[in-house]
Amino acid sequence: MKVFIYTLGCKVNEVDSELYAQEMRLLGAETTTTLTEADAVIVNSCSVTNRAQAQSLQFARRALRERPGAPVYLTGCGAALLNLTRTGAPVGVTVVAMGDRAEVARLVVGSGDTVQTAARWVDGCIQRAGPRNRVDVRVQEGCDNMCTYCVVPFVRGARLESKAIDVAVDEVMGLAAAGVKEVVLTGTEIGKYGRTPLALEEHAREEVPDMLPVLLDSMLWALEAAGLPTRVRVSSLNPDAITEALVSQFANHAALCPQLHLPLQSGSDAVLQRMRRPYASKSLLDSVQRLRADDPSFALTTDVIVGFPGETEQDLQATLDVIRLAAFAKVHVFPYSPRPFTPAAREDHQVSAGVAKDRLHRVLEAAEQTGMAFARRFIGRDVTIVSEKSSLGEVEGYSEHYLWTEGHVCGNKMLERDNFVVVHVEGCHFDGDRVVLSGSAAT
Template identity: 35%
Template sequence: MKVRFLTLGCKVNQYETEAMRERLEGRGFAAAGDNEPADVLIVNSCTVTAQSDQKARQALRRLKRQNPDAVTVLTGCWPQAFPHEAEKLMEADIILGNSKRGELADRIMEYLSTKQRIVDVAPRTKGEPFEPMSVRGLSGHTRAFLKIEDGCERYCAYCIIPYARGHVRSKPMGDIRAEVAGLSERGYKEVVLTGINLPAYGQDLGITLCDAVEAACSVEGISRVRLGSLEPERLTPEVIERMKRQDKLCPQFHLSLQSGCDATLRRMHRHYTSAEYMRIVEELRAAFPNCAVTTDVMTGFPGETEGEFMESLDFCKRVGFAKVHVFAYSRRPGTVADRAPDQVSNAVKERRSRVLSEAMEASRLSFLRSQVGRTEQVLIEREAGPGIWEGLTANYTPVQVEAPGELGGQMMRVRIKEVRDNCCFGEKSLDFHG
């Protein structure tokens, strides 16, 4: 049988889709080609915003129209967080919560046998184990994502994810080493450690994220280990000091900020102040020369005044981020913030997003210009044009270089010469090696 996946949301979802795909292949299923009808359609959903839920509905309905005889499956965070809402989507023949993914092949066969709709979403429970899961790679990517942590216990005022993902669970260290070794054997040079609340890794095992980093870095053949999005408050001086000893750890840290205003951070139920955040940034920059600090910033959180927005804007300018993902607050039913007073109008949120984005583009340009003159190892990811290859440095700077041949997935030393169109351009260094 032919299967087609559609993945919505984060890198963790991408990893989980790949794991489901490989499990199905082991049971005799095969991936449907781009122009080939599918027998089974699977939507791995996200539920970060109400718009995410709507995207899942629209996607499943569209796929069903295109493949009317196919078995349709809805899984992921939306049915886990809102099972009763997801159950109303009658285009879904099978609805599985996150904890039921391992039963996917059996449930498909059950549906084919009985033609009876299946809805199975078990509530999250404290103490549930980390779901055994591994991948051989990630289709279409030169970097391999590796999920090592699941769950979150922070309960930020705007976020539904703790309800979809449950309590913190961590991948055992031996499993991390084995999976990274397998990825290395298949030619991957960089692995990205991901999780729902990555810095919480190990709190259920009596270890820390540093242990996972060291395990991944110890694998021969892996040149780089990169960290996914990080909540900042667990990056203590001791953690930073321990991580800096790992030469393979990429000096790029995506520290989720959300707001540079302390009053807004308190309403968000974030667990740090702007001063504490700045201290962490300074310590990272001292430990990792030429590191890139990137972030997410929200505008228009309930109660955000113009003065609070300007405080957040000023803080972001002072940090000097390498890149910022700016987004307007989106109401998420089921969260504290959705019921909060003083909701900000869409027009105000959009205006503030534009102002912040423009300021952060200037910060981005300043960072890229600071890379000119440096010679860096670039992991080539794709051909950007005839004979023009694009990749990323260890600190996540995008670099394009003119070079002959098929270079995807290879490492190249590049001297950065200039910045154009939000990208660095350089020339191949003489000591190129793949």
């Protein structure tokens, strides 16, 4: 049996899809990258924006058309939102609730096999690399920030839960021993790693321990002690998670990639307050300063929402100012999208689509400027990539600073994929929505 898995959205969804594939292999099925040969289709959906939800359902309909007779399963946040809004899926599509994720593999394969699969997400460990040579390792689930524009706590859950340190370290050590060159620690709100609702209640008047640095220190010392070269990347953190204890981990461990995704959303404190974000613009800029105090080339990427209800021209200017001051390597910008159950969707003073589109282009222009200025810092320096694409005379991959890098290979040689390759950077250019470094690869 061959199963096609289509994944939209965040890294947490990517982890779920990889676990589905892993469990289906245990049950005797295999995955395919060709839709037309699939015996079953899983659409692991996203609902963070109207567009993402529509794309999820659009692909489910496509699968029904192109593989008539093959069962189609809708999982993920988009499926959860259909259930919450009591909206029907396309006829012929089976909706799998978020709470039933552990049963997806058995449901698809139709197996009553006694093979043990993880009953809860904290018990699920990825054992080998999938199609990508970077492996996402989920260490946390749940977000209780309740931002006024965000539907994620409703569909994925607001209850905070974390994978135990020893379990997370063992998972990464297993991947490293299997030859994986880079792991990315991810979660719904990874900055709250180690926190639970009970812990927050019991210690409401005490300082909550900062457990993410403890996890990183344990993991990185274990890799170093074993002599394994795998590098570790942390995905996305809010500014309030950038503590001195966390910053020290980057100074203490060379295998910890000097890059973070630091969501901005808006540079206007008035807008941030209406969004119910847990920081002000100065807090973000202070976090940037702490991260770059020892390493001025520490790479930062971000998210920006334009057209949030009530956003003014002055608010947009504040956002542009923070983007330039933070010198982001990349900015993911998207127009505000009203979501069910969220307070922002009910606000007055909704910004028109035309104004939001104009502001989006202005943010993209600023992002290109800051991205190119940041990339130029690496000209004349060596970076190390994990080779993802390789052809005669060319090798490509992400550097430790998460900059896509193209290396020219002397003698028209073809280097192996999934290896560390040193590239001497000689130039940079902008391609699509990202900067690209280019130079000569060492052989």
